[in-house]
Amino acid sequence: MTFLRKVLQRGRDLLPVSGFHFDRPIVLLQSDDWGRVGLRDQAGLEELRSAGLSLGDRPYDFYTLETADDLSELAAVLKGHRDSSGRNPSIEMNFISCNLDFARMSAEGFRQLHLLPLAEGLPQGWTRPGLLESYRSGVTQGVFHPALHGSTHFCRIAVDRQLPRADDRTELLQKLWKAGTPFIYWRMPWIGFEYWDPEQSKDVRFLPAESQQQLIGQTVGWFAKLFSLLPRSACAPGYRANDDTHYVWAQHGIGVAQNGPGALVPPHFGRGGVLHLHRTVEFEPATDSDFSVETCLRQVKTCFARGIPAIVSVHSINFHSTVKDFRSRTLQNLDQFFTALESSYPDLLYVHDQQLLELVNKGTYSDGDAITRVGVTKKKFRKTALALQVDA
Numbered sequence: 309m310t311f312l313r314k315v316l317q318r319g320r321d322l323l324p325v326s327g328f329h330f331d332r333p334i335v336l337l338q339s340d341d342w343g344r345v346g347l348r349d350q351a352g353l354e355e356l357r358s359a360g361l362s363l364g365d366r367p368y369d370f371y372t373l374e375t376a377d378d379l380s381e382l383a384a385v386l387k388g389h390r391d392s393s394g395r396n397p398s399i400e401m402n403f404i405s406c407n408l409d410f411a412r413m414s415a416e417g418f419r420q421l422h423l424l425p426l427a428e429g430l431p432q433g434w435t436r437p438g439l440l441e442s443y444r445s446g447v448t449q450g451v452f453h454p455a456l457h458g459s460t461h462f463c464r465i466a467v468d469r470q471l472p473r474a475d476d477r478t479e480l481l482q483k484l485w486k487a488g489t490p491f492i493y494w495r496m497p498w499i500g501f502e503y504w505d506p507e508q509s510k511d512v513r514f515l516p517a518e519s520q521q522q523l524i525g526q527t528v529g530w531f532a533k534l535f536s537l538l539p540r541s542a543c544a545p546g547y548r549a550n551d552d553t554h555y556v557w558a559q560h561g562i563g564v565a566q567n568g569p570g571a572l573v574p575p576h577f578g579r580g581g582v583l584h585l586h587r588t589v590e591f592e593p594a595t596d597s598d599f600s601v602e603t604c605l606r607q608v609k610t611c612f613a614r615g616i617p618a619i620v621s622v623h624s625i626n627f628h629s630t631v632k633d634f635r636s637r638t639l640q641n642l643d644q645f646f647t648a649l650e651s652s653y654p655d656l657l658y659v660h661d662q663q664l665l666e667l668v669n670k671g672t673y674s675d676g677d678a679i680t681r682v683g684v685t686k687k688k689f690r691k692t693a694l695a696l697q698v699d700a
């Protein structure tokens with residue numbers, strides 16, 4: 309069955325697909341990992357250091373969690389800019405809807421996982437005054453668009469399988485949990501991603517459809533509790549999604565599937581009728597030592613030359629400030645980036661995922677009473693050809 313599915317998938321990738329092209333320069337921002345706790349600020353850092361962990365080898369050692377202040381500073385930068393239709397840039401924020409319930413797990417000697425929905429607050433030891441209200445306020449103001457990432461970033465099956473084993477992996481995991489940190493991915497890639505279990509054989513790494521169905525159903529429920537909204541766009545943790553994921557998303561009314569960077573793929577409909585968007589600009593000053601605004605602007609120019617939107621990837625770590633100030637540089641660079649875009653492209657449009665979906669379906673998108681028309685054309689392309697085309 310798996311082999312057959314693989315052959316079918318390869319065959320489909322060889323067939324031409326209709327990609328959407330636009331006659332105006334369009335920019336979207338997509339951002340992952342909101343709501344997911346990491347290092348428990350300075351106290352967590354000190355606790356882990358005294359437990360023998362040397363932190364600081366990579367930026368994700370200093371991944372913490374956004375604060376209400378980080379969010380309001382980001383919102384201020386977004387609100388300080390306008391496109392040719394007078395609209396602000398906004399950011400598609402992909403949320404992890406649960407953290408770990410460390411209090412409950414600790415009472416059981418950290419022998420099993422328990423989840424704590426973000427809608428119910430943060431785990432023991434974490435404080436972020438006004439955080440949930442700040443997310444919601446940005447949504448009301450139209451600068452944040454909440455979307456689905458997952459309920460946990462890691463694969464729960466991989467962790468459940470590991471926990472009964474008394475070895476270095478379990479020891480590191482429990483050391484992190486005691487300090488209020490769920491995981492640090494680069495130190496333990498065996499934990500995988502929500503729908504993807506890396507230690508299975510290659511053909512069965514994606515969780516079966518029924519498991520994904522159950523996970524996504526729960527995640528949508530928690531998301532709705534947090535925002536009183538249903539998600540319309542989704543990005544799988546680690547970008548690990550397959551046809552099963554897309555079908556289940558579609559069943560829940562999710563119309564847009566976000567994909568990672570790597571190829572200049574135009575927006576196109578995939579199986580299940582979901583619009584696939586591929587990120588084409590990597591705006592990641594916190595993690596990319598070669599980052600520059602100029603490089604990002606060159607990537608944007610390449611997209612516009614091909615008539616495809618510039619879809620900017622900017623992970624939440626870039627806005628964190630509590631242990632390491634990633635935020636100041638990011639916001640300064642983001643401000644420069646928007647200024648350069650607005651002066652270089654007089655007919656620029658900032659849109660979000662849902663508006664792009666509306667645009668490919670209707671040739672227009674709306675925002676309150678304002679309606680914007682964009683010329684949309686379809687051109688055939690082959691995914692296999694584009695996968696090799698990683699430029700700019």
Ligand SMILES: [Zn+2]
Pocket residue numbers: 340341457461545546
């Ligand atoms: Zn993520």
